Amino acid sequence: MIYTVTLNPSIDYVVQVNQLNLGALNKMDNDMKFAGGKGINVSRVLHELGYDTTALGFLGGFTGDFIVDTLTNQGIPAAFTPIQDDTRINIKLKSETETEINGQGPDIHPGEVDALLRQLDSITRQDTVILSGSTPPSLQNDFQQQLIERIAATGAQFVSDTTGEGLTAALSHLPMLVKPNQEELAELFDVTLNNQQDVIHYGQKLLDLGARHAIVSMAGEGALLFTQDGIYHGSTPAGQVKNSVGAGDSMIAGFTGKVIETRDVLDAFLLSLAAGSATAFSDDLATAGNIDTLTEKVTIKRLA
Numbered sequence: 481m482i483y484t485v486t487l488n489p490s491i492d493y494v495v496q497v498n499q500l501n502l503g504a505l506n507k508m509d510n511d512m513k514f515a516g517g518k519g520i521n522v523s524r525v526l527h528e529l530g531y532d533t534t535a536l537g538f539l540g541g542f543t544g545d546f547i548v549d550t551l552t553n554q555g556i557p558a559a560f561t562p563i564q565d566d567t568r569i570n571i572k573l574k575s576e577t578e579t580e581i582n583g584q585g586p587d588i589h590p591g592e593v594d595a596l597l598r599q600l601d602s603i604t605r606q607d608t609v610i611l612s613g614s615t616p617p618s619l620q621n622d623f624q625q626q627l628i629e630r631i632a633a634t635g636a637q638f639v640s641d642t643t644g645e646g647l648t649a650a651l652s653h654l655p656m657l658v659k660p661n662q663e664e665l666a667e668l669f670d671v672t673l674n675n676q677q678d679v680i681h682y683g684q685k686l687l688d689l690g691a692r693h694a695i696v697s698m699a700g701e702g703a704l705l706f707t708q709d710g711i712y713h714g715s716t717p718a719g720q721v722k723n724s725v726g727a728g729d730s731m732i733a734g735f736t737g738k739v740i741e742t743r744d745v746l747d748a749f750l751l752s753l754a755a756g757s758a759t760a761f762s763d764d765l766a767t768a769g770n771i772d773t774l775t776e777k778v779t780i781k782r783l784a
């Protein structure tokens with residue numbers, strides 16, 4: 481089973497305002513609500529690709545109900561830990577540019593934390609756990625670290641898609657995969673990345689620090705894959721970008737599902753690239769059909 485853990489899910493409220501006037505009344509040209517949060521997106525794409533997954537994490541209030549209903553309607557298995565406070569709403573404003581306004585996240589009470597930790601005790605070494613996204617501010621700074629130690633103790637392999645301290649904590653427990661984007665990589669090492677050589681240099685450090693595989697995603701520029709055997713660049717196919725929210729999560733779903741199925745890392749990278757672009761080219765997350773079509777249009781080149 482592939483478990484995803486989303487500590488800070490969200491309703492992603494995508495608002496289209498073609499001509500945005502700040503400080504004035506604007507009318508929406510279109511709006512859409514999606515069950516979001518990084519791990520939830522990963523579970524949705526894993527399910528779409530036919531892989532067994534269960535979504536875990538904290539959910540509460542009317543916003544939490546919306547997410548549970550959406551996942552139930554899509555047939556995605558979930559076992560969320562109920563919380564008293566409302567799950568957040570993240571605004572994705574589409575105009576000439578894409579602007580994101582993410583909520584901080586709800587208050588999580590100690591009993592709710594204990595309930596989530598107890599759920600993790602049933603994970604076994606045959607499972608994979610994907611720990612994705614931010615941590616609600618009411619949780620202690622070292623909560624991600626605690627969680628990773630708990631997961632590592634079960635013997636399950638894990639994937640980490642978070643930033644800052646959480647990512648540093650993950651690296652020391654030998655994650656199967658980490659996937660920072662280029663900005664997150666720069667933030668982790670507190671550097672400016674000026675060219676591909678810089679990205680390669682710091683991407684390789686992710687392996688040196690403990691990751692078994694690392695993907696550094698670069699939006700429309702594709703992604704770099706770092707493995708013990710080599711470094712690869714994957715391209716993006718031509719297409720019209722509609723909504724890139726969840727592109728990184730789709731990548732993680734494609735890579736993790738395929739690598740568990742076939743153990744073929746390059747096949748997994750190919751699927752991850754197709755899934756990322758298929759999501760960028762869709763209003764919502766990618767469909768299996770779109771991913772399949774793009775798989776033939778992605779190329780991978782060995783760099784080192």
Ligand SMILES: Nc1ncnc2c1ncn2[C@@H]1O[C@H](COP(=O)(O)OP(=O)(O)O)[C@@H](O)[C@H]1O
Nearest residue numbers: 661697698699700702703716727728756757760
């Ligand atoms: N504009 C785009 N055109 C084509 N593919 C894209 C685009 N944006 C993202 N993707 C695909 O999705 C992957 C992840 O996107 P990225 O924006 O780097 O991640 P994140 O969503 O984590 O910030 C990219 O490596 C690429 O394969």
Ligand SMILES: O=P(O)(O)OC[C@H]1O[C@](O)(COP(=O)(O)O)[C@@H](O)[C@@H]1O
Nearest residue numbers: 516517518570613614726727728729
């Ligand atoms: O948990 P965080 O880091 O605040 O991010 C949450 C946001 O990330 C998303 O999962 C999208 O992530 P990506 O675009 O990086 O794939 C949205 O659904 C959600 O609004």
